[in-house]
Amino acid sequence: MKNILSVDGHCDTVLKAFETGTSIIKDSGKTHITLSSLSRMVPHIQFMALFCDRFNSREHFHGLWDLLDFFYMNLSSCENSPVVIIDRVSLDECIREKRLGIILAVEGAYLLEDNLHRLDMLYKLGIRCLSLTWNPGNKLCGGIGDSDSRGLGSQGARLVKKMNRLGMLIDLSHISERGFWDIIELTDRPVIASHSNCLSLCNNKRNLDDRQIKAVADKNGVIGVNFVPDFLGREREGISTVVDHIEHIVQLGGPGCAGLGSDFDGTEDLPEGITGIECFYEIYEELLKRGYSEEDAAKVMGGNMLRVIEDVIGQCR
Numbered sequence: 001m002k003n004i005l006s007v008d009g010h011c012d013t014v015l016k017a018f019e020t021g022t023s024i025i026k027d028s029g030k031t032h033i034t035l036s037s038l039s040r041m042v043p044h045i046q047f048m049a050l051f052c053d054r055f056n057s058r059e060h061f062h063g064l065w066d067l068l069d070f071f072y073m074n075l076s077s078c079e080n081s082p083v084v085i086i087d088r089v090s091l092d093e094c095i096r097e098k099r100l101g102i103i104l105a106v107e108g109a110y111l112l113e114d115n116l117h118r119l120d121m122l123y124k125l126g127i128r129c130l131s132l133t134w135n136p137g138n139k140l141c142g143g144i145g146d147s148d149s150r151g152l153g154s155q156g157a158r159l160v161k162k163m164n165r166l167g168m169l170i171d172l173s174h175i176s177e178r179g180f181w182d183i184i185e186l187t188d189r190p191v192i193a194s195h196s197n198c199l200s201l202c203n204n205k206r207n208l209d210d211r212q213i214k215a216v217a218d219k220n221g222v223i224g225v226n227f228v229p230d231f232l233g234r235e236r237e238g239i240s241t242v243v244d245h246i247e248h249i250v251q252l253g254g255p256g257c258a259g260l261g262s263d264f265d266g267t268e269d270l271p272e273g274i275t276g277i278e279c280f281y282e283i284y285e286e287l288l289k290r291g292y293s294e295e296d297a298a299k300v301m302g303g304n305m306l307r308v309i310e311d312v313i314g315q316c317r
Contacts, residue, residue: 004298005043005095006280007305009224009261010105010173010195014071015051016265024074032264033277035078038100041277045085045094045101045302045309047129047194047261051108055136061111061118068125071104084126087167088314103309105129105171105194109159113139116159123166128313129194130163131171132156132179141183142176144205151178157186164189167315169308172196172216173224173261174206184215190308191219195226195261198248202233210252217253220311222304224261225249227279229271238273243286246300255296259305 016031017024025035038046048071052063075081082100085091094101104126110133112118122130132152133143140159142150152160160183163170172180172193183191193216199207208216208223216223225245226232232241249258260280273279280301287297 003043004284005045005302005306006041007045007047007259007302007309008264008277008280009047009192009222009259009305010049010226010266011046011262011264012049012051012107012266013264014048014067017074018067018070023077024071025078032262032270032275035074035082035100037277039080039082041280042100043095043098043302044277045103045305047103047105049105049107049194049266050127051134051266052110053134055108055110055134055138057111057113057115060108064106064111068104085309085313086126086128088310091309091314103128103169103313105131105169107131107171108134108138108174109140110138112159113155116155116162119159119162119166119168123168127168129169129171129192131174131194132159132183133176134174137176137179141179143179144174144176146176148177150176152182152186157182160186167312169312177212180212181215184219187219190311191216191221192259192305192308193221193223193261195224195228195263195266197225197231197245201245201248202231204231206231213249213252213257217257220256220308222257222259222308223249223253224259224305226261226263227271227274228263228267229269232271238271239279239282239286241271242274242283243290246283246287247290250296250300255292255299256304256307258300260301 140156
């Protein structure tokens with residue numbers, strides 16, 4: 001798959017590098033992936049999440065500011081700097097020149113609870129993907145750590161509409177079930193579940209049930225299968241299990257609905273046979289072995305995520 005675009009919908013490498021005092025540029029052994037390892041995968045687009053576990057709005061704001069500063073400081077020191085994708089021009093540059101592309105995401109919008117104007121600041125700083133919550137809910141929406149019946153609040157509804165206008169991707173991973181359905185009904189853009197798996201294959205609350213998978217497909221969205229054993233099913237770890245989840249999504253939503261969302265550096269516990277971004281080659285080969293055409297396998301590896309990026313972020317000019 002050397003010339004096939006791959007897209008990874010989620011990693012926590014910025015936070016891991018920040019906390020361990022290392023760089024996101026060169027391989028140090030402290031993170032699953034780096035800009036160097038990702039560059040060996042080009043053409044490749046990597047969603048890089050910014051996550052802060054201080055859920056007070058003010059503290060969350062300052063925590064994210066530290067991570068943004070850390071990311072851009074590293075970027076300024078990178079010899080072959082990747083393209084931060086913010087609009088159609090930067091997306092086209094990334095694809096045309098076969099350079100590593102980065103999409104910055106915020107995982108959990110706690111800093112926006114009392115101040116939606118901060119979304120404009122995040123946008124100007126290059127953020128193009130946002131999930132309303134992590135596990136704990138907030139004033140915007142319920143998270144999967146809340147009651148399933150806690151959904152989208154009035155402030156959260158305004159946020160969804162504003163993200164639609166700006167051309168920012170809405171990420172449904174970690175959101176409560178009621179919040180999921182509220183956003184599906186409200187949004188007029190494709191959505192992603194950047195790192196979510198199938199509930200019917202692994203009974204974990206973080207995973208999506210069959211109705212939710214079909215709903216994402218109906219929105220022309222994509223679900224990024226993640227590699228965390230707790231969400232795959234520990235009794236069947238490895239590349240084969242990742243592809244089992246991909247196949248289930250494809251069976252329900254078609255070949256245009258499945259993608260990858262590794263969650264590299266968001267877990268210490270990776271499945272057997274998965275150590276870094278190089279496993280994408282093995283996933284592609286496993287799809288071909290199971291009878292997928294090269295065209296459909298390429299959609300899963302990155303083509304589907306690219307379509308949603310073009311439909312949402314690519315409308316920004």
